[in-house]
Amino acid sequence: MAETTKQQEDRPIRFTLTHYRKAGIAHEAFMKWIVDVHLPKAIPILRKHGITGYALFDTPATFNDPFREKMAFLHPTWQVADYDCIIEYTLPSAQTIENVMTDPEWIEAVQDQEDWVDxxxxxxxxxxxxxxxxxxKVINLPQ
Structure with a gap:
C-alpha cells in the first residue's frame, strides 16, 4: 500500500461494498436476508477482527426511481446508482479486510451469499x- 501520514493513520478507515441482489429476488426479501440471516452470523466475526462500525445503506426503488427522474432534469449528466445497498465498515486497518475475508468462520458465514447477491x-x-x-455542528475544519 502507499505510504500514509501520521494524520491519516489517526483517521478511521472506511471500507464500503455495494451489493446488487440476484435476479428474481425482490429488494425487500434481499434486505430482510441481510438483516435477519446474514448479520447475526457476520457481526461476531466482524467484532472478533476489531471492526468498530457496520452500517447498511438501503437504496430501494421507491426512493431511487423518483430521484432518478428529478436528477435527469436537474443534472442530466449525472447517473443515479442502481445497486440495492451499500455496506459500510469502520476498520482498524486496511489489513482487516483480508483478515476477515480469509477467516474460515467468515467463509462459512457467507456461504449462502451466492443465492442472494450478484x-x-x-x-x-x-x-x-x-x-x-x-x-x-461543523467539525474537523480548520478555524
Missing part, C-alpha cells in the same frame, strides 16, 4: 472517513 457486480472502496458536519 457478486459479479460488487463495487468496493477503501479510504479514510472524516466527518465535517455532525448533528448540525
Amino acid at each position: 457478486t459479479s457486480k460488487a463495487l468496493l472502496s477503501v479510504g479514510y472517513h472524516t466527518q465535517y458536519l455532525s448533528e448540525g
